[in-house]
Amino acid sequence: MLLSSMTGLWLWWPSVGRWTKGFRWRRHRNTDSNLHYQMGFWIALPLFVLSLTGVWISFPGVFGGREGGGRPAFAPPVAEPAQSVDTVVVRAAGVAKGPLRSVGWPTERSADWTVSLANGRRIKVADDGGVAVAAAARKPGGAARWMRRIHDGDDMGIVWQVVIFLGGLLPAGLAVTGVIMWWRARGWRAKVAARG
Structure with missing residues (x-):
């Protein structure tokens, strides 16, 4: 174009x-x-x-111009996470409802799963204990x-x-x-x- x-x-x-x-x-x-x-x-x-x-x-x-600010830094995913994807999705559904958009795998830098919903909400699920909390919405800067x-x-x-x-x-x-x-x-x- x-x-x-x-x-x-x-x-x-x-x-x-x-x-x-x-x-x-x-x-x-x-x-x-x-x-x-x-x-x-x-x-x-x-x-x-x-x-x-x-x-x-x-x-x-x-x-x-990465939305989170700065250049993305690569971190390898955790080889064997403690939580399964199904468990993570169920725990995230207990915090916020909505159609699932994506599931971010835990990495060596951050051991939290990131569940993103179609409505823009994000939920962090700790891989070690399975505790799910709503994450702050990211705004492009x-x-x-x-x-x-x-x-x-x-x-x-x-x-x-x-x-x-x-x-x-x-x-x-x-x-x-x-x-x-x-x-x-x-x-x-x-x-x-x-x-x-």
């Missing part, structure tokens, strides 16, 4: 005349081409921002928090949320109009080649 945003702007730039010519609706005789140029230009920058924040969120270790806010639109106002909504829809429209433009150009080139 990052590459599409940048190459799309390059292709949008008028090759003849002033660059302001690119803003005209009747730039081309076909409605789908005009739609493609206009939609592509106005959504290019928001798509670039959404793509960049999406990459940051997807690969936090690369950018140092620093750059990771800002990347998440920009990408999801949390507390960013209705204008940015509408832009994000359009950023999800317009690429589908660009794909359709782009294929139509490509198909038309293919037919036109075939006719030119047949004449020559």
